[in-house]
Amino acid sequence: MMRAARLYAVNDIRVDSVPLPPTPPAGWVRLKVEAAGICGSDLTNFRSGLWITRSPSTAGHEFAAVVTELGEGVTGFALGDRVVTDSRVTCGECSACLTGRPQLCARLGYVGEVCDGGFAEETILPARLLHKIDRGVPREIAAMAEPLAVALHTIRRLRVGADDPILIAGCGTIGGLVALILSKSHRAPILVADNNADRAGLVASVAGARIVALTPDAVTAALGNRPLLHAVEATGSVGALEALTGSVAGGAAIALVGIFHATMQLNPNLFVDRELSFIGCQAFSDELPDAVALLPGLAADLDRLIDRRISLEDVPENYDRLIAGRAQGLKTIILL
Numbered sequence: 413m414m415r416a417a418r419l420y421a422v423n424d425i426r427v428d429s430v431p432l433p434p435t436p437p438a439g440w441v442r443l444k445v446e447a448a449g450i451c452g453s454d455l456t457n458f459r460s461g462l463w464i465t466r467s468p469s470t471a472g473h474e475f476a477a478v479v480t481e482l483g484e485g486v487t488g489f490a491l492g493d494r495v496v497t498d499s500r501v502t503c504g505e506c507s508a509c510l511t512g513r514p515q516l517c518a519r520l521g522y523v524g525e526v527c528d529g530g531f532a533e534e535t536i537l538p539a540r541l542l543h544k545i546d547r548g549v550p551r552e553i554a555a556m557a558e559p560l561a562v563a564l565h566t567i568r569r570l571r572v573g574a575d576d577p578i579l580i581a582g583c584g585t586i587g588g589l590v591a592l593i594l595s596k597s598h599r600a601p602i603l604v605a606d607n608n609a610d611r612a613g614l615v616a617s618v619a620g621a622r623i624v625a626l627t628p629d630a631v632t633a634a635l636g637n638r639p640l641l642h643a644v645e646a647t648g649s650v651g652a653l654e655a656l657t658g659s660v661a662g663g664a665a666i667a668l669v670g671i672f673h674a675t676m677q678l679n680p681n682l683f684v685d686r687e688l689s690f691i692g693c694q695a696f697s698d699e700l701p702d703a704v705a706l707l708p709g710l711a712a713d714l715d716r717l718i719d720r721r722i723s724l725e726d727v728p729e730n731y732d733r734l735i736a737g738r739a740q741g742l743k744t745i746i747l748l
């Protein structure tokens with residue numbers, strides 16, 4: 413038997429004692445989980461049931477693990493390899509999959525939702541989802557590879573140059589990781605905004621960013637005459653998106669990566685008169701290997717962004733704590 417945190421229904425996650433996963437089928441591997449991160453989308457699913465397709469389901473799509481058993485025909489992995497996993501389960505057959513845009517798969521699902529995930533001592537997954545990691549990368553840092561890929565995808569979709577000032581609204585995991593990645597090569601100012609002063613302060617100090625309010629005056633005070641042509645919406649709040657839209661310069665592009673819980677009234681003339689662009693950013697495309705390559709260099713900074721290290725038994729109470737907005741850092745990590 414082993415322990416697993418399983419989502420049953422809206423507002424119902426339990427830590428259960430369950431049988432070990434079966435022998436991995438052909439093409440799959442058995443994994444011993446080392447560390448797993450709680451994602452904002454895990455919390456969204458817990459609150460709304462938006463992506464519940466089976467119940468109960470062992471949650472968790474951000475994790476680091478060790479390969480402990482190989483299914484038939486698996487090549488490229490050996491027992492003892494340390495890996496992180498791709499979170500996306502794609503069909504491989506639709507037009508998006510066939511044209512190299514798996515994040516837009518018509519039947520896209522996620523590990524931890526359409527199959528059991530990493531909030532457990534062990535799990536089994538298809539080998540094609542796995543990426544090897546360096547032996548020296550600590551387990552809690554490796555567990556952050558997947559959100560790092562999301563942040564990389566957001567930056568690439570936005571096409572922001574090193575000399576372009578940028579404003580990131582939302583200092584949660586993705587907003588904070590966007591700021592951190594940019595801080596290593598960006599020459600222009602990085603501005604961040606968040607209602608949670610602790611998180612904004614942490615991200616500003618790790619990324620060398622300046623905290624601003626989401627107002628045109630605050631942006632002008634920070635940038636002077638330089639126009640703000642690039643922004644990231646990482647809050648999922650309609651109010652924040654409206655404030656951000658009012659704070660950027662004409663001609664600006666805003667990358668949207670937050671998950672919204674409400675719809676908004678939008679005047680389409682905004683796009684015409686002010687030549688604004690909204691760029692949707694869904695998960696990531698082929699950025700996971702690049703994110704894995706960034707881990708050693710970012711390890712010290714990523715360590716500062718960890719909110720808490722918890723045990724599997726602490727998952728339900730930490731879901732409540734995170735939903736109540738009581739996180740001080742950016743990522744809560746389950747150590748197994």
Ligand SMILES: [Zn+2]
Nearest residue numbers: 451453474559
């Ligand atoms: Zn995630």
Ligand SMILES: [Zn+2]
Nearest residue numbers: 503506509517
């Ligand atoms: Zn597909």
